[in-house]
Amino acid sequence: MTEQPTASNPDRTTLATITYLHGAGPATDTSAPAAAPALGGTSDTTDKAAVVESARRILEGTVTKTAGDPSKPEDPDFDVFDDSPLIPAWARSGKGWAMYSGVFYRARVRGYRRWVRRQRTDRGHVAQFRRGRRRVQDWVRGFEGVQLQAIAHQAHIAAAEARSAARTARYTPSLMQNKKLAAQQQADRTQTVAMQAIGEHKRLKATRRRAYGLRLGVAYGPPAAAIAAGYAQAGWLGATAGSLVTFSGGAFAGRHQITEETDWSADWRSLGDGDAMTAPMLDECFRAAKVIGGDESLAIIQMPMLDVRGAWSTIVDLPPGIPAKKAMRGHAELASAFGVEEAQLSISKNKSKGARAGRLELYVSKDLPFTGDVAPGPLLALEGAANFWGRIQIGPDVRGLAISISVVERSGLVGGEPGAGKSASGNTILLAAALDPRVILWLADGKGGGDLEPFEGLCECYEGAADPEAFDEMLDAAILDMKNRYALLKKLGKRKVTEDLSNKHPELRQKLLWVDELMLYTTDEEFGKKITKKLRNLVSRGRAAGIITFCATQKPGSDVVDTSLRDLLSIRWALRCTTPEASDTILGKGAAASGYSAKTIEPEMRGAGLLWAEGSNPVLVRADYYSDDEVTLLLERAYDLRAKAGTLPAGPRSLADQLRETGEDEGQVLAVLVDVFGAYDQAAKADDESAAVDWLPGTVLVDALQAAGLAISPEKLARLVVREADEKRKRAWEDSTSALNGYPLTSVLRAVETKYGLTA
Template sequence: MTEMPTGPGTDRTDLATITYLPGAGPATDASTTPAAPALGGMTEPTDRAAVVESARRVLEGRVTPAPVELEKVDDLDLDAFDARPLIPAWAKTPEGWAMYSGVLYRSRLRAYRRWVRRQRTDRGHVAQFKRGARRVQDWVVGFEGIQAQALAHQAHTAAKEARAAARAARFTPALMKKKKEVALREADRTQTVAMQAVTAHKKAKQYRRTMRSLRCGAAYGPPLSAIGAGYLQAGWFGASAGAFATFAGGAFAGRHVITEETDWSADWRSLGDGDPMTAPMLDNCFQAAKVIGADESLAIIQMPMLDARGAWSAVVDLPPGIPAKKAMRAHAELASAFGVEEAQLSITKSKAKGARAGRLELYVSKELPFTGDVDPGPLLALEAAANFWGRIQIGPDVRGLPISISVVERSGLIGGEPGAGKSASGNTILLAAALDPRVILWLADGKGGGDLEPFEPLCEYYEGAADPEAFDEMLDAAIRDMKHRYALLKKLGKRKVTEELANKYPELRQKLLWVDELMLYTTDEDFGKKITKKLRNLVSRGRAAGIITFCATQKPGSDVVDTSLRDLLSIRWALRCTTPEASDTILGKGAAASGYSAKTIEPEMRGAGLLWAEGSNPVLVRADYYTDEQVKELLERAHDLRAKAGTLPEGPKSLADQLREKGEDDAQVLAVLLDVFNAYDQDAKADDENAAVDWLPGTVLVDALKAAGLDITPEKLARLVVREADEKAKRAWEGSKSALNGYPLAAVLRAVQSKYGLTA
């Protein structure tokens, strides 16, 4: 223990040091303990021992404190104090104020140093102003440039196609008339498409310039105005104030740090998250889908590009030895890797020049395709008649490009689950056929629901009662007409019906046989097998004769459509199906395994289906939609076109007219004979309603045939109209003195039935 002297003797430096060991103190003294001496005041050397002894007693706890008497104050209020802060009095002294000034100076100095250090980081005001300027510039530039770039690419591609088509048309020899016409039409079409693409590109560039100018004025106009107004008002000081205000605004706009992905693989992102399609992303997605190995990569043929619809497209080559069908089979896995729905991803084999077995075209839609509003169908804008011999526009694909097909010498099958849009999809073909006044319509409605009823006034043959027996008779009539067409082609020395022949010979006009809900007819116990056999005969042989057959049903399985018939239908259109197996029954076995399954079509994509008409791969297409009012408008237009062309159906034809349609000499003779009997019968009924003419002299018939321009002898007439023994008896005739040989009406009708299978 060290004791400091408290007296005024400051010159003393010696200290008394006492070491006290607990438990080793002196023996207890029972005598009266003297009071401890006061520690204050002078301490003489003679009193040093007393001081030490008093300290020892204090440490041993043997000093008893003296009692203290406290004075009690009755009226003391502890809450009675003024509102002044509890500031020590020394704080108001010069020393206190100096201390406060020092603290403030040091805190401001530290703040300034922190500000200086911060300027070198991304939190500095200069860095903030740079980020703000970048954000403002990005907003001014906008995204219209991407659309202009995509349209520029489309215009460039369309111009190349137009030049190639024009070159092909120019160098096609004029001797090849048909190919020359096709080449000229293709050149005109591609030139129109190219001009439209160039016009769209120019409009996109003009729109980009306009929007950028507006945003530039909104972004840079206020700062320039502030600087200019400050200079005019206060000179360079005002200009500096405006510049400082501009700097402060830019720093405020860039106060948040811009985070950019530098390593895409570090944090898995996808197109569904809004990231752009890049080459590393494609490699990672194909590797994740197990299409390529972890150490393999794709060859980028066309760099990923964003089109005007906000969709990404690219053309890639798979590594050597990996076929395209492997990637197409992994359609679902690739869609998952891209972060989109299966319907948003389109994978097709490249059809461009120089295509390879491992080259793929990728197209990823921004949103689920075919779920927005439907554009008006192209037939509404058609002013003239349609041409069913040309290409028929079906609808747009996922890229928005129109898809068209040719049905000449073709037949088709449309299938899908109930509610998938078969009737609305079929209208694209039916309306195109109705608007061509040269096409003969034969329709059969297996549902009996009235979907085809608006077309009935334009049909030459219509079965709308869902009656298998009536449909069987309809097929018999179609087969007879097919035979007569082939007979006429053989007589003309032609192999098949062409547009020129159809225009020259009305009996060879195109005929569309449309069967809706085929399942009702083919599954009938009495007529199902007969109908299947006749349909197979008609589909396999009727193409060259100008007869086009289309069938629509919900599930064209082998129990509904025999495979021998289904395989003959060359155009397949699979709308949404519930299972991949159901899709394969329409598109063919193995289509789903190759990546083409109508099961991937979402319910919201009504009217969309996989169309396999031309090329090696099906294409996802949504049929052009026409409302009931639009269908009625188009059919009224079709009725007027057919009325002007004289091709409206005339109802049931007489037996004589049916014979004239055969185009044979014997049929013409029999038709004249029936007309003569009908004329005499009408004259007889004018006098007596119950009268009937069932026999005419041979001389009357021969004279009528010669008057009609048919040179026929009585012997040839007798060989054509064979009479039985009792029918050869002579009869009396008005104006003749003797009985005459003649022909009964029954013999003529018998000859018509035996030779042509027609009955009255």
């Protein structure tokens, strides 16, 4: 059964479930209760009456409680929260109170803005003061003026009639005694009436003057006294306070009488004014942005929620027939409707289970994202080596969630306007690669500004002079290495490089080719097309061989990066751009029209960009920031890791060392010749820094070769180092009395380049 509990609220209809225990009797009745009816019921009228009586007593609340188990509550409360809402624990924490304070502050700001908007209407305080002043002035004048004007009019008429009657009586002949007497009597009567009217006019005029003065004092005396007293007490500040009090009184006197329904709270609701996100607000905003029609509404899949950061999030379904991309194209219009900046509004397709083409996920930040303090990068807390084969953490998204990507068998493009943070963003990938001692670094700095210079000591190949010719040679070496890798893979019977395979065969270790400011290389008149072609070859074929290529530039348009190359770069990171077209050159054609434009990124959001890596939609991410000191610290750690692993690059080798590595006798001879020239040149510079040795006698060279254990005759040396006609000219040498036959350094270097293709 159910019971309607008694409460102070008569409208409450909550029913509390109770259990009737047989044997319980009314509180005021001490007689033995009637026996309970048998199971299955009975046809006995007395038993039915007992059941009805028992039910009546229960409904009246006269049943006594039965003693039960003391370990259990006698009156369990099935609604312990009553009418109070469920408040999460974080709302009572410091962040929760900060959120409440923020809501209160935004509500006060919104109230002030509403007050300002109100001032332009007839309910504004200035309009009320003007209306109050007119009302007070009308009251001061009063109604005596109307009566005074009426009696004055009557007095004028009576006086005119009296003058006319007196004139008639005066000029009536005495011979006409009867008419003259009648005229005199008429003049007397009109004169009496005129005198009475004039007297009444004077009396009313005096009465009006007294009433006017009294009301004038009542109306204007207190304001004048307040202003004068304020001035006497506090000078002009007090007079100003008195004037404000007078203004308040006048506005109160002129308050508008509301004859129609006016609801100031029913004006436009916006998140920027501190209003809560609700279903009606969402409908109004989407209608204002022309995403849905005036008679359409959204289907709320996840009710709007406020998180600890003061941001609102929700998941909605658009009306049938409206795709999600229509709402994403109206990103700017929706942000305006919500009353926030474009960068504060994040619109993305929901990819959870059961997602559909018209389902959207909205996230509206409280403040402009990515403008606060930057948290320390995760690589600083890394105790050991990084794993470049795994996922690389890039940075947080607008929700504060860490975004990571995998670069295995991938290539990337980073672009944005100058100052957008390309170098700092690239450090997240470069430092992760540096901290993995297995990764081979090949870096090219087209800027020539030294951003990549701290990594030079860890690189097997480094081009920092912004020299297109040197970069072209670097690409030749990278392509040769790619061919060698594929040859080894074919020999091993493998299709592509894996982590286990690279650990077993050091020749197949991951190689990162990072090109900064690609524009300088690809726009060079002599090497630009060659570089583009070689890069395209390396990007398209090098992925399976373990070669990862990343390019960074300001605007990767078709004039900077050929589309055939740009389309092969699978990871796109668009930092702040000046135009939607520039953003599309990075993310791909049509991205801005679909609602993904790096132009919406504000200048204050340094390091933030739209990252298009593995998902179907770009994600706004702010790269983890590492200061110069932190970069130095991490690179020192990377150097130690590579030194322990034995993967530090050997550094640049001298020409003599390269000749010795050939293993040929002629290479050994040429190596000794190069060393001899170097030794004499160094000795000469010890005495004179500007001195240079570019020629040595043949006898000196032969003696040095024999001292190195190489038996070679002058004739054999002449056949190995071929001289031109003018180079065979004899020269004087130190203390010799005659000129000697010798070899210039240029002939030795020419022989090295001709035979082995090596240059100094």
